[in-house]
Amino acid sequence: MTTPPSGPLAALAALATADAPERAPAPAVLADRPDGTVVRSGPTVAKAHAPDADPRDLAARLRIAAHPLLHGILLPPLPVTGPGGFLALADDGRPLTRWPYGSPVRPDDPDAAPWEDAARLLARLHGVEVRRLPGPVPPMRGPAKAARALDRMRGAASGAGAADGAASVPGGLSAAAAVIERAWSRLPAWARAAAPPPRGGTLCHGDLHLGQLVRHPAADGPWLLIDIDDLGLGDGAWDLARPAAWFASGLLAPEIWTRFLAAYRAAGGRALRPDGDPWAELEVPARALTVQTAALAVAKAAAGVRPLDEAGTAVVEACARMASLPAQLGPAELVVG
Template structure:
């Protein structure tokens, strides 16, 4: 299976092989693997060192159960608490910045969609960097959505999957996609409130008490624009981009 980023996934029994996207930096990948080995929030790889495969790099992971697409029982509360736990972990030395700004730049290189490009042109400067001096700097997953949760067996704790964009920066980025999808009408109010309340209840540092939107709005816009580029058939995402213009 090939992902949108260009990575390739092969499942062999209980082992998942991931061939990372072509431009992957092996030193950064190794640093991210070290975080996964040490973190209580991230699924640990079977090997802590990536394997060269031609000009690319491959890692091995245990096979896990992922979130079933059942709207009435999505683990929003568990997800909020898990992200808060990641954001409170000690930041290891020599970690790369998280990958959201680079994802935005890749998206712009590969889309000719006028609506998407016009919406992206209006994004503020803050979204083109991983963090800023006036914001917390924590470990950030860098590509979080419910599909990035996995667990070893039913009833076991959820863990974060996919370390390709993990790094240091503003933790608000990990709330960007659910915030943007909620604003675009793709996530129900109750689910968004459950997620945000659980994150705050677990002392997540990404948003202050009171109105979270001044912090979340720029990154939420960026997440919606990226999603619209990848899903041009989604009318709600395209309408949200049109409103940004």
């Protein structure tokens, strides 16, 4: 645990200790990535959002997270500028927010991963009456995030080649990138953030994975969803697509996927039909999340000048299966290739 230095982290440290600056524990950096920096002081967390985050859309998402309809679903933000104000701006314009600290999922205990809790939270989120929320509600950013992953892959691969020569990019990354591009091109326009989704109007998280859940109050409170940067209106199936893609790629055990799916349906989740084959709704989002995951894997491998790891290889292989089949795949083709 390290006390943050001066500069942008100092603004976060000030936010994290705002309630009791003289008595608060020394701030510590929990995460420092290009798309978000997080600092904790005792029961409070402060976050610097991505430099390109739209403050108006983020302010709308914060109002939604604080709304009573989202109580027990999303972790609510803490005020930063007085009653009703949940957003501050750093000197460089980067949005800053405050949150209660929650205990994250333990990566060293996969058997305790709260898949069913995540599914039930999504079902509740998808059932929120959007017309009762403070508007306007921005669009869910899941497809835009997938498109950014492709851009990141392109930039990382070209940068590695420019710096050290194409031969230095290891593990067949150029070939992997080409496979991913073919799979991406076969997605419909809405899944590539090039058109509105055909099934919109549902309040979606936009980036669901187990890192987006915390217990609050910390340690033994109920599970809540965090990270509202991609929250908005869209197709609720997108929120189910990452575990679906992992299952289809062999990265998620069938029994876990079955439990997740059953919990979502039992909780009345609206993104899927109540029984039967779910892949009519899941196929396109699952393909998009597979491509996104593969693109990020290639980008990280290219940046580190190293070959793909086992998980990265699995999702690239899934992209290869998708790229070799007709644009409209059946569910069995997506799962078993």
